[in-house]
Amino acid sequence: MKKILLMAGISTLIFACGGSSDGEKKTNSATTEAAPAETPAADAANDKAIELIAGSDCLTCHKVNEKVIGPSYVDVAKKYEATDANIKLLADKIINGGSGVWGEVAMAGHPQISEDDAQAIVKYILSLKNQ
Numbered sequence: 001m002k003k004i005l006l007m008a009g010i011s012t013l014i015f016a017c018g019g020s021s022d023g024e025k026k027t028n029s030a031t032t033e034a035a036p037a038e039t040p041a042a043d044a045a046n047d048k049a050i051e052l053i054a055g056s057d058c059l060t061c062h063k064v065n066e067k068v069i070g071p072s073y074v075d076v077a078k079k080y081e082a083t084d085a086n087i088k089l090l091a092d093k094i095i096n097g098g099s100g101v102w103g104e105v106a107m108a109g110h111p112q113i114s115e116d117d118a119q120a121i122v123k124y125i126l127s128l129k130n131q
């Protein structure tokens, strides 16, 4: 079971690495492709966030639209409005880790991620609400 989840995570990772330059990649992650990109700046910010996520261990425990060990990013986006307070709260949670919001399983902290990068990741995650 764990193996299947890991495989799912890896296929998301492969997709994320393929990025927009290779639209032909055959994965099921069409949802990532449909991330809102109202302005080129927002698009670039999302690309950076996707890179940060792919470069860390997030995909081991999170998928865009499926619960793995942690909640799916779409579920996170549905739970929190994209307010400054929530962005800061979630960025701090990524950096410091924690548990008790989605269940007993804890997320380990990521002290190597800067506050700015963590907020960029959160903004991207919260932009996935409409999927």
Ligand code: HEC
Pocket (backbone or CB within 6 Å): 053, 056, 057, 058, 059, 060, 061, 062, 069, 070, 071, 076, 090, 093, 094, 098, 099, 100, 101, 102, 103, 104, 105, 106, 107, 108, 110, 113, 121, 125
């Ligand atoms: C070891 C598995 C694991 C890894 C790796 C992991 N997470 Fe999590 N994540 C979790 C779990 C479990 C929760 C639910 C925690 C809770 O219930 O409070 C969670 C919750 C979250 C939340 C919601 C927090 C809240 O309070 O609602 C966000 C956002 C998040 N993770 C982002 C990330 C990002 C970004 C990364 C990579 C830098 C990452 N996670 C890596 C397991 C993980």
